[in-house]
Amino acid sequence: MIQAPARGFPTSEFQTRTATAQRLMAQAGLSALLLTAEPEVRYYTGFLTRFWESPTRPWFVIVPASGTPIAVIPSIGAHLMRQTWVADIRTWQAPDYVDDGIGLLADALREVVPVGGAFGMADQMESHARMPRADLQRLQTLLGDRTLAGDAQITRRLRMIKSTNEVAKIEHAAGIADRAFDRVDEFARAGAPLSQVFRSFQAMCLMEGADWVPYLAGGADAGGYGDVISPASDDPLQTGDVLMLDTGLVWDGYFCDFDRNFSIGPAAMAVQTAHDRLIDATHAAFEIAKPGAVISDLFHAMNAVTNPDGAVQDAGRLGHGLGMQLTEWPSIIAADHTPLEAGMVLTLEPCVDLGNGKIMVHEENIVIGANGATYLSTPQDSSIRTL
Amino acid sequence: MIQAPARGFPTSEFQTRTATAQRLMAQAGLSALLLTAEPEVRYYTGFLTRFWESPTRPWFVIVPASGTPIAVIPSIGAHLMRQTWVADIRTWQAPDYVDDGIGLLADALREVVPVGGAFGMADQMESHARMPRADLQRLQTLLGDRTLAGDAQITRRLRMIKSTNEVAKIEHAAGIADRAFDRVDEFARAGAPLSQVFRSFQAMCLMEGADWVPYLAGGADAGGYGDVISPASDDPLQTGDVLMLDTGLVWDGYFCDFDRNFSIGPAAMAVQTAHDRLIDATHAAFEIAKPGAVISDLFHAMNAVTNPDGAVQDAGRLGHGLGMQLTEWPSIIAADHTPLEAGMVLTLEPCVDLGNGKIMVHEENIVIGANGATYLSTPQDSSIRTL
Numbered sequence: 001m002i003q004a005p006a007r008g009f010p011t012s013e014f015q016t017r018t019a020t021a022q023r024l025m026a027q028a029g030l031s032a033l034l035l036t037a038e039p040e041v042r043y044y045t046g047f048l049t050r051f052w053e054s055p056t057r058p059w060f061v062i063v064p065a066s067g068t069p070i071a072v073i074p075s076i077g078a079h080l081m082r083q084t085w086v087a088d089i090r091t092w093q094a095p096d097y098v099d100d101g102i103g104l105l106a107d108a109l110r111e112v113v114p115v116g117g118a119f120g121m122a123d124q125m126e127s128h129a130r131m132p133r134a135d136l137q138r139l140q141t142l143l144g145d146r147t148l149a150g151d152a153q154i155t156r157r158l159r160m161i162k163s164t165n166e167v168a169k170i171e172h173a174a175g176i177a178d179r180a181f182d183r184v185d186e187f188a189r190a191g192a193p194l195s196q197v198f199r200s201f202q203a204m205c206l207m208e209g210a211d212w213v214p215y216l217a218g219g220a221d222a223g224g225y226g227d228v229i230s231p232a233s234d235d236p237l238q239t240g241d242v243l244m245l246d247t248g249l250v251w252d253g254y255f256c257d258f259d260r261n262f263s264i265g266p267a268a269m270a271v272q273t274a275h276d277r278l279i280d281a282t283h284a285a286f287e288i289a290k291p292g293a294v295i296s297d298l299f300h301a302m303n304a305v306t307n308p309d310g311a312v313q314d315a316g317r318l319g320h321g322l323g324m325q326l327t328e329w330p331s332i333i334a335a336d337h338t339p340l341e342a343g344m345v346l347t348l349e350p351c352v353d354l355g356n357g358k359i360m361v362h363e364e365n366i367v368i369g370a371n372g373a374t375y376l377s378t379p380q381d382s383s384i385r386t387l
Numbered sequence: 388m389i390q391a392p393a394r395g396f397p398t399s400e401f402q403t404r405t406a407t408a409q410r411l412m413a414q415a416g417l418s419a420l421l422l423t424a425e426p427e428v429r430y431y432t433g434f435l436t437r438f439w440e441s442p443t444r445p446w447f448v449i450v451p452a453s454g455t456p457i458a459v460i461p462s463i464g465a466h467l468m469r470q471t472w473v474a475d476i477r478t479w480q481a482p483d484y485v486d487d488g489i490g491l492l493a494d495a496l497r498e499v500v501p502v503g504g505a506f507g508m509a510d511q512m513e514s515h516a517r518m519p520r521a522d523l524q525r526l527q528t529l530l531g532d533r534t535l536a537g538d539a540q541i542t543r544r545l546r547m548i549k550s551t552n553e554v555a556k557i558e559h560a561a562g563i564a565d566r567a568f569d570r571v572d573e574f575a576r577a578g579a580p581l582s583q584v585f586r587s588f589q590a591m592c593l594m595e596g597a598d599w600v601p602y603l604a605g606g607a608d609a610g611g612y613g614d615v616i617s618p619a620s621d622d623p624l625q626t627g628d629v630l631m632l633d634t635g636l637v638w639d640g641y642f643c644d645f646d647r648n649f650s651i652g653p654a655a656m657a658v659q660t661a662h663d664r665l666i667d668a669t670h671a672a673f674e675i676a677k678p679g680a681v682i683s684d685l686f687h688a689m690n691a692v693t694n695p696d697g698a699v700q701d702a703g704r705l706g707h708g709l710g711m712q713l714t715e716w717p718s719i720i721a722a723d724h725t726p727l728e729a730g731m732v733l734t735l736e737p738c739v740d741l742g743n744g745k746i747m748v749h750e751e752n753i754v755i756g757a758n759g760a761t762y763l764s765t766p767q768d769s770s771i772r773t774l
Contacts (some may be wrong), residue, residue, distance in 0.1 A: 007621070051616035053602045053635060054714040055513050056707065076703060079614035079744075093703045095718045100512060123520035125487060126442045133510035134537065150521065195598065202599065203590040211582065211618065212589065212603065215440045227466035229438035231598065234394070248440060316463060316480045320443065327441040331482045357466075 004209070005168040007252050009046060011085045013163060017044055018063060021154050025065055028152035031117040032109060033063040036130040039324040040122065040155050044069050046084045048253045050212065051077070057094040058131040060105050061086075062119075064112035072105045102135050106142040113146045120151035126329060127156075156329050160321060161343040167367050167376075169254035170323060170345055173210070174365050174376040177247055180204040181260045188387050190239050190264050194220050197243070198232040205249045215248030215326050218259070223268055224358025228259075239265035242360060243387070248326040255326050257347050258363040258377045262387045271360070274352040275384040278362035281305035281350035282379070285319075285332075289346070289366060289373035295336040302332075302350040319349040322365060344368040345376070391596070392555040394639050396433060398472045400550060404431055405450060408541050412452055415539035418504040419496060420450040423517040426711040427509065427542050431456050433471045435640045437599070438464070444481040445518040447492050448473075449506075451499035459492045489522050493529040500533045507538035513716060514543075543716050547708060548730040554754050554763075556641035557710060557732055560597070561752050561763040564634055567591040568647045575774050577626050577651050581607050584630070585619040592636045602635030602713050605646070610655055611745025615646075626652035629747060630774070635713040642713050644734050645750040645764045650773045658747070661739040662771040665749035668692035668737035669766070672706075672719075676733070676753060676760040682723040689719075689737040706736040709752060731755040732763070 021033065021044070035041050038052045041061045052059075060072040071086050074094035081089050090108060092101050113119045121129060129136055140148050162170070180201060187200035197220075202213045218232070219225025220243040228246060237243060246259035261275060281302040288301055302318045303310075321328035322345045330338040332346070349363040365376040408420065408431070422428050425439045428448045439446075447459040458473050461481035468476050477495060479488050500506045508516060516523055527535050549557070567588060574587035584607075589600045605619070606612025607630040615633060624630060633646035648662060668689040675688055689705045690697075708715035709732045717725040719733070736750040752763040 048618055049616045050602055050604055050618065055515075055712055056714045056718065074703070076614070077616060080617050095512060095703060095720065097512070097720075097722045121520065123524075125482060125484070125519055125522075127519055128442075128515060128517050129520050130515050132512055132514055133508065133516050135512075137510075199593040199597070203593045206586040206590045206593075210586070212600065214601070215437050216599065217437055227463070229436045229464060230467050231435055231437065316461070316482060325442055327443045331443065333482065333484075335484045 004251070005165070005172055009165055013165060014044060014046060014085050017158060018069065020158055021063055022065055024152065024154045024157070025120070028120065028154065029118060030120040030149065030152065031065050031113040032119040033151055033154065034109070034119050034121045035061040035063065035155070036121070037127065039159070042253060042324060043155060043159055045071065045081070045086050047081055049077070049080055058101060058135070060101065062108055062112060070108050070112070072101060072108050074101070100135065102138050102142065106139055109143060109146065113143070115145045118147040118149045120149045120154070122155060123150040124153060124156070159323060160329050161341055162323055162345050162367070163343070166254060166323060167343070167345060169252050170256060170365070171376045173249055173251040173254055174256035174258070176205060176209045176251060177249055177256050177258065178378045179208040180247070181245070184245065184260070184262060185387055188237065188243060188262065191236050193234045193236050195232040195234045197237065201245055201247070205247060209251065210249040211251055213247065213249045215257070216245065218243070218245040220244070221358065223271055224274070224354040224360050226357055226359070228359070228361055237264050240268065242271055244361065246363065253324060255322055255324070256365055256377065257322050257326050258365050259361060260380065260385070261360060261362065262385045264387055266386060267384050270354060272384055274354055274360045275362070276382045277306055277352055278350050278360060279380060279382045282348045282362060282364050285348045286366060286373050286375070289340060289368055290371060291340055291342060291368070293340045295330045295332055295338045295340070296334050298348065299332050299334050299336070302348065306350050306352050317349070318351065319347040319363070321345065322347050340368050342368055342370045391638070392552070392559055396552055400552060401431060401433060401472050404545060405456065407545055408450055409452055411539065411541045411544070412450070412507070415507065415541065416505060417507040417536065417539065418452050418500040419506040420538055420541065421496070421506055421508045422448040422450065422542070423508070424514065425517075426546070429640060429711060430542060430546055432458065432468070432473050434468055436464070436467055445488060445522070447488065449495055449499060457495050457499070459488060459495050461488070487522065489525050489529065493526055496530060496533065500530070502532045505534040505536045507536045507541070509542060510537040511540060511543070546710060547716055548728055549710055549732050549754070550730070553641065553710060554730070554732060556639050557643060557752070558763045560636055560638040560641055561643035561645070563592060563596045563638060564636055564643050564645065565765045566595040567634075568632070571632065571647070571649060572774055575624065575630060575649065578623050580621045580623050582619040582621045584624065588632055588634070592634060596638065597636040598638055600634065600636045602644070603632065605630070605632040607631070608745065610658055611661070611741040611747050613744055613746070615746070615748055624651050627655065629658055631748065633750065640711060642709055642711070643752055643764065644709050644713050645752050646748060647767065648747060648749065648771050650771050653773060654771050657741060659771055661741055661747045662749070663769045664693055664739055665737050665747060666767060666769045669735045669749060669751050672735045673753060673760050673762070676727060676755060677758060678727055678729060678755070680727045682717045682719055682725045682727070683721050685735065686719050686721050686723070689735065693737050693739050704736070705738065706734040706750070708732065709734050727755050729755055729757045
């Protein structure tokens with residue numbers, strides 16, 4: 001059995017996150033942050049539950065300009081929230097068809113946001129307000145003498161740089177997926193329905209230690225696949241297919257996200273050449289992934305290998321941040337000039353167009369260090385694996 | 388091997404959903420519906436992918452007052468969307484840091500919403516706008532001569548009544564969970580860490596036919612558990628524990644959602660009595676669950692058994708709708724007076740308070756028919772299962 005890191009975080013880590021956010025809030029002129037989405041709430045509180053799968057109840061956490069977070073949550077979550085470091089927990093019996101927590105939330109915000117002051121909610125790309133639109137409008141009406149602003153991307157900026165404890169969880173998740181990928185030959189072969197391969201792979205991820213498997217996509221088709229987001233069909237694998245499995249499994253609330261390609265039977269020359277190029281592209285980005293570079297450098301390093309004529313893949317990006325969510329900031333695109341910093345966890349995800357509507361993608365997970373990157377997934381050989 | 392229903396839906400079913408929505412839109416004075424959330428988009432299009440796990444890209448579908456839906460989506464989804472019945476697919480290369488689809492979306496809305504007209508987005512309980520708040524504001528500015536309104540709960544009302552095809556998928560999902568629950572004795576026993584039990588149960592759900600397992604919660608503690616939303620700890624099961632597993636597994640995009648209780652070793656009298664009462668409460672609601680009753684009748688029928696003194700459980704509701712999401716409208720609470728109709732799929736989920744902060748819950752899935760309800764999960768005996 002592989003030794004797992006400790007679950008959870010020391011309270012000091014939540015205190016540090018909160019204090020850092022409060023420093024940035026002071027600079028941005030915000031008296032509070034209002035959090036509504038799962039990763040935001042969990043980042044400051046440690047509140048970890050799969051109950052977010054239910055869309056019924058909203059959850060609110062306030063990070064005030066000083067002091068500790070205030071949870072304004074449905075009573076069904078009080079027992080679990082009391083196990084976190086959050087001391088100020090206010091509940092209502094949700095769902096409440098008359099007032100589903102908005103009055104309680106407004107009262108709490110009034111305590112920490114002065115009249116004329118502002119509170120911030122995430123409003124940029126990759127964020128959304130996880131609450132009914134009508135309730136958000138009602139909150140603004142109730143707090144008409146305070147301003148609902150953006151959050152100055154404070155939580156995004158904090159989350160982009162992972163702590164040692166966070167990296168350890170992602171690395172552990174990646175190790176689980178590595179071991180599951182090593183056992184794909186136990187169930188994937190010509191004749192096996194793709195849907196059954198997907199089921200067996202997810203079960204293998206669990207048996208190797210995943211807490212749950214929120215994401216599995218992939219494809220299988222002759223000499224490449226048409227897209228990378230489809231669910232599995234019941235069609236059987238056939239000799240000559242390229243099978244791709246892309247998993248985002250979770251350990252203690254942190255994701256890995258990478259894929260592996262397999263050839264069913266001997267690989268056609270075009271498939272082997274494409275795989276070779278994908279591996280070269282990944283290494284090209286890995287080599288320059290260190291402080292001093294910017295995200296677009298990684299994009300160009302990969303695209304120069306996969307598209308020497310300068311074309312850009314239609315799917316857009318060639319990787320992204322990774323952590324509490326399957327995909328996080330930044331996006332590895334030509335327009336992203338975010339400087340690389342130690343503690344960033346990224347996926348490198350080059351794509352090759354094989355023509356005839358077929359593509360192949362490859363993906364690895366890395367963490368940026370002061371002097372260079374380290375692979376969190378086990379980097380693959382040029383030779384595509386054969387099943 | 389159990390015979391599974393056909394995957395997907397005939398195009399006629401999407402045409403019917405669209406036409407019904409359009410009739411209701413005419414009544415509500417809406418020229419279009421704008422859909423941003425996964426189940427809304429899937430309900431009208433059939434677009435099924437786990438890629439929504441990534442928060443990066445927004446997805447938009449417009450249901451115009453007449454004609455067929457218009458998809459305004461990231462190019463990475465075009466290949467999969469082309470496999471649905473949607474013919475009008477407009478794409479942009481997301482993420483785009485300058486304009487992430489909003490200009491394209493505004494253009495499409497201008498085509499189907501006249502100047503002075505209104506388009507609707509879900510704004511009530513259980514809904515949220517799955518797009519950045521700043522982008523929604525920008526859309527409103529671009530369409531300043533059109534009104535962004537609520538959606539008159541049109542999609543909610545349609546989704547609440549399931550078609551025969553939808554019920555068949557939920558029933559198949561429930562059968563998978565039934566078989567997995569029947570095999571819990573293969574891996575759950577005194578000494579087994581709860582986290583390992585959770586992993587094994589999810590793997591069992593997959594082996595029995597689940598496409599994926601988006602939800603598993605539960606608890607295990609002496610003589611009851613403290614809440615029903617916690618993730619698993621690594622603590623081993625002990626004799627005297629009550630183990631509860633509550634799963635929402637998916638088959639072809641449809642959920643089941645029910646739980647089972649198990650006693651580790653012989654059950655204490657209080658535990659057996661509580662279980663007995665939960666089963667009685669479930670049957671009490673089942674017996675009256677037919678057209679002519681309203682949702683609050685089910686609440687009172689269950690609560691009269693579990694809380695003969697008239698008290699109301701803190702967690703709020705005693706069941707809910709079920710289908711494309713783990714939880715859907717309506718909520719089984721005293722304030723919900725929705726009339727029962729044939730085709731509604733519900734969970735019945737009574738709760739007993741054992742004192743000392745311990746509770747027990749039980750849950751079954753039913754479908755309402757013209758003359759009464761039918762269990763989709765296999766109704767349990769009064770005797771709690773012993774491991």
